[in-house]
Amino acid sequence: MRFRLSDDQAALQDAVRDYALREGDAGARRRAFESDTGFDADFWSGLMDLGVGGLACPEDAGGLGLGVTDLALAAEALGYAGAPGPFLGQVLAALAIDRFGSPAQKDRWLPALATGQAIGTVALAEAGDRVRAADWTARLEGGRLSGEKRQVLYPELADITVVGVAGGFALVEKDAAGQTFEALDVADRTRRIGHVAYAETPADAMPAEADAAEALVDAALVLTAADAFGGARRLLDMSVDYAKTREQFGGPIGRFQGLKHQLANMAVEVEPARGLYWYAAYAFDHGAPDARRVAALAKAHLGDVYMQTARAAVEAHGGIGYTWEYDAQIWFKRAMFDFAYLGAPSRHREHAARLAGW
Amino acid sequence: MDLELGSEYEAFRQEVAAFLAAHWPPAKETDARAAASAFRERAVARGYLYRSIPKAYGGSEQAPDPLKGRVIREEFARVGAPGELQGPGVSMLVPTLLACGADWQKERFVAPTLRGEIVWCQGYSEPGAGSDLASLRTRGALEGESWVISGQKVWTTMAHLADYMFILVRTEPDAAKHDGISYLLLDMKQPGVTVRPLKQMTGGREFNEVFLDGARTPKDWIVGERGRGWQVSRTTLKHERDTVGGQSRTEDMFGKLVELAKDAQREGQPALASGDVRQELARIEAYVLAQRYSAYRQMSMDLAGQDAGLIGVLNKLNGTMIGHHIANLAQDLIGDAALLMPPQGRGGNRRGDEKWVNQIMGSLGVAIAGGASNIQRNVIAERGLGLPRDGAEGQKGTGA
Numbered sequence: 001m002r003f004r005l006s007d008d009q010a011a012l013q014d015a016v017r018d019y020a021l022r023e024g025d026a027g028a029r030r031r032a033f034e035s036d037t038g039f040d041a042d043f044w045s046g047l048m049d050l051g052v053g054g055l056a057c058p059e060d061a062g063g064l065g066l067g068v069t070d071l072a073l074a075a076e077a078l079g080y081a082g083a084p085g086p087f088l089g090q091v092l093a094a095l096a097i098d099r100f101g102s103p104a105q106k107d108r109w110l111p112a113l114a115t116g117q118a119i120g121t122v123a124l125a126e127a128g129d130r131v132r133a134a135d136w137t138a139r140l141e142g143g144r145l146s147g148e149k150r151q152v153l154y155p156e157l158a159d160i161t162v163v164g165v166a167g168g169f170a171l172v173e174k175d176a177a178g179q180t181f182e183a184l185d186v187a188d189r190t191r192r193i194g195h196v197a198y199a200e201t202p203a204d205a206m207p208a209e210a211d212a213a214e215a216l217v218d219a220a221l222v223l224t225a226a227d228a229f230g231g232a233r234r235l236l237d238m239s240v241d242y243a244k245t246r247e248q249f250g251g252p253i254g255r256f257q258g259l260k261h262q263l264a265n266m267a268v269e270v271e272p273a274r275g276l277y278w279y280a281a282y283a284f285d286h287g288a289p290d291a292r293r294v295a296a297l298a299k300a301h302l303g304d305v306y307m308q309t310a311r312a313a314v315e316a317h318g319g320i321g322y323t324w325e326y327d328a329q330i331w332f333k334r335a336m337f338d339f340a341y342l343g344a345p346s347r348h349r350e351h352a353a354r355l356a357g358w
Numbered sequence: 359m360d361l362e363l364g365s366e367y368e369a370f371r372q373e374v375a376a377f378l379a380a381h382w383p384p385a386k387e388t389d390a391r392a393a394a395s396a397f398r399e400r401a402v403a404r405g406y407l408y409r410s411i412p413k414a415y416g417g418s419e420q421a422p423d424p425l426k427g428r429v430i431r432e433e434f435a436r437v438g439a440p441g442e443l444q445g446p447g448v449s450m451l452v453p454t455l456l457a458c459g460a461d462w463q464k465e466r467f468v469a470p471t472l473r474g475e476i477v478w479c480q481g482y483s484e485p486g487a488g489s490d491l492a493s494l495r496t497r498g499a500l501e502g503e504s505w506v507i508s509g510q511k512v513w514t515t516m517a518h519l520a521d522y523m524f525i526l527v528r529t530e531p532d533a534a535k536h537d538g539i540s541y542l543l544l545d546m547k548q549p550g551v552t553v554r555p556l557k558q559m560t561g562g563r564e565f566n567e568v569f570l571d572g573a574r575t576p577k578d579w580i581v582g583e584r585g586r587g588w589q590v591s592r593t594t595l596k597h598e599r600d601t602v603g604g605q606s607r608t609e610d611m612f613g614k615l616v617e618l619a620k621d622a623q624r625e626g627q628p629a630l631a632s633g634d635v636r637q638e639l640a641r642i643e644a645y646v647l648a649q650r651y652s653a654y655r656q657m658s659m660d661l662a663g664q665d666a667g668l669i670g671v672l673n674k675l676n677g678t679m680i681g682h683h684i685a686n687l688a689q690d691l692i693g694d695a696a697l698l699m700p701p702q703g704r705g706g707n708r709r710g711d712e713k714w715v716n717q718i719m720g721s722l723g724v725a726i727a728g729g730a731s732n733i734q735r736n737v738i739a740e741r742g743l744g745l746p747r748d749g750a751e752g753q754k755g756t757g758a
């Protein structure tokens with residue numbers, strides 16, 4: 001047993017974190033947050049140059065041939081840095097095409113997604129909290145896609161959208177006819193989502209059994225959990241740093257036990273959850289029998305932990321934490337994203353309960 | 359990342375299983391205690407118990423290998439075979455003696471302690487010195503060839519059964535708080551020692567008050583130097599981080615909680631069918647899994663000589679919080695058994711749902727003993743997060 005990062009994994013995580021923190025702190029995060037698109041082209045291309053788009057793509061497609069564990073480690077680092085952009089959609093689209101695509105579909109898309117020449121996204125959730133593959137009602141018939149999807153990351157930016165449909169997936173290209181985009185006033189302005197309606201939209205079939213297709217949802221849950229861990233860890237660090245420097249009553253506020261205990265409680269909620277998301281990723285990559293359950297439990301748990309940590313962090317900062325200007329609110333809103341994306345904690349707990357036969 | 363034990367360890371598991379098949383359970387007619395001792399002796403000889411302790415002192419002196427330790431624990435638990443003895447003698451005194459004791463002390467005390475032939479209690483807490491342990495006032499003065507000890511200890515678990523106490527006493531009254539304490543060994547069976555049992559909220563009588571009135575112990579029954587007792591007692595704390603043991607107990611308890619939810623009825627249906635129970639179970643399970651895989655991570659990193667970071671100082675509070683969560687759900691599930699006291703005396707585990715009252719109350723003992731939760735929070739904030747110290751120096755940390 002060796003349940004720790006390899007040197008390569010640690011180096012990968014450091015590289016992604018260092019890049020995203022440096023560029024983010026130099027303005028990329030805020031620029032994207034305040035922009036109309038939530039997308040910073042320079043930041044994104046730098047990230048793609050690090051090879052993040054191709055981590056889990058096969059080597060012959062220009063990727064590194066790694067797994068969801070490595071994607072999750074990158075997601076943690078990006079969550080820590082509050083990195084803006086379509087990472088989640090990019091790597092999920094690539095995972096789906098790698099797993100379910102025909103040779104032609106793979107040739108066409110994987111190299112482009114791995115290098116970042118193309119931007120990818122996934123359209124999974126539907127109204128009424130239908131996020132599971134078995135519940136998808138979008139239909140692909142005779143090469144035409146109809147239906148409505150929600151929570152689609154960067155829908156108008158994506159060159160290729162992997163849409164969950166009854167019977168698997170449909171691949172929709174950027175300029176395909178019959179797409180209606182509805183932009184939303186989203187809280188997390190570092191990760192934009194919108195609704196997309198498809199009406200007889202030309203699309204390429206990528207069939208998969210519902211049970212197999214569901215793996216893409218599992219991967220999305222694991223990566224969201226990893227992002228949440230990174231973000232919660234950042235909020236803890238930010239709050240601790242603030243407590244060491246902000247002075248009241250003639251010294252740093254971090255000497256007050258009430259605040260210290262709040263920070264210690266944050267730490268005890270956050271840090272052990274690293275083991276949970278690691279195991280969820282590991283279980284996914286190894287096809288463990290409990291992989292699906294653990295993905296659901298990890299997403300539920302970290303969704304809650306991140307949100308509660310964000311609430312505590314804002315409070316620990318006082319008035320400055322409540323401003324638009326201070327960055328704590330950016331992570332607060334990323335916590336809102338991770339909490340609600342593909343379903344709130346309670347629905348995933350119920351799913352995990354059902355999978356356990358409870 | 360790899361959670362597989364690998365073929366070497368699977369082969370080792372076979373070996374342990376074969377040993378157990380041959381030696382446990384013992385033939386029916388033998389008396390249970392003697393059988394357990396004989397079995398332990400065999401298991402030590404095979405290198406399965408007390409692996410970090412030198413052979414000269416009754417251990418099996420194996421190369422450090424936590425994975426083998428894990429396999430052994432799992433296999434022993436599977437067949438209910440007796441493992442290492444628990445209690446403050448084995449878990450606290452022995453490591454302290456090995457680290458700081460004189461050779462004659464190791465020779466005289468370690469092996470019989472491991473065999474359970476002598477039983478120890480931990481004499482740290484006093485009426486005026488709990489979290490602020492270093493303020494302890496029990497006095498020790500050297501008179502000729504003996505230390506003469508007077509004062510009072512409290513909450514002393516198993517003092518009524520113990521042969522000896524390892525005790526912190528103030529021997530240098532003029533030195534600074536932490537520098538005036540010595541770590542002594544004391545025979546409990548003498549006129550100067552009076553043990554008065556205290557009844558716990560659970561109804562059990564496991565801890566005691568201990569009155570020391572001119573109790574005597576030989577001059578050389580001191581571990582480490584005079585006035586260095588605080589530091590000596592800290593070395594023990596390092597050995598107390600057996601997170602793996604605590605974590606597997608939590609997992610067992612969670613498994614039982616799920617069974618309880620299946621058996622418990624609500625309006626004619628298993629409680630497990632009810633949404634709030636399912637939610638809460640799934641919520642707790644995530645904590646349990648997080649603790650398990652964090653322990654595996656910590657163990658793997660320790661083995662590789664890497665620093666696992668914050669998790670080390672969090673473990674006690676994390677385990678305590680999970681214990682509270684489990685207690686609260688159990689209390690909701692057991693219906694009117696939650697009006698009862700826990701079963702008293704032997705065989706309690708075979709009784710009804712009121713046995714959960716042991717967890718409902720006992721989880722608080724866990725929260726307090728070994729450094730109360732607020733003290734854990736202080737330690738996490740100061741040592742883990744680097745926040746300024748608040749002046750409460752020398753807090754109990756993760757001690758007993």
Ligand SMILES: Cc1cc2nc3c(=O)[nH]c(=O)nc-3n(C[C@H](O)[C@H](O)[C@H](O)COP(=O)(O)OP(=O)(O)OC[C@H]3O[C@@H](n4cnc5c(N)ncnc54)[C@H](O)[C@@H]3O)c2cc1C
Nearest residue numbers: 480482483488489513514515723726727728730732750758
């Ligand atoms: C079941 C059980 C078994 C035990 N067995 C033993 C034993 O065998 N040997 C032994 O020596 N001792 C034993 N103890 C004693 C145990 O170590 C102490 O009870 C513990 O350290 C707390 O000390 P106290 O009881 O004096 O509480 P106090 O120190 O008075 O604490 C009371 C409350 O105040 C809080 N508090 C105290 N100081 C601070 C601070 N600086 N900041 C914030 N909050 C603070 C604590 O968190 C706690 O909630 C046992 C206790 C229990 C419950």
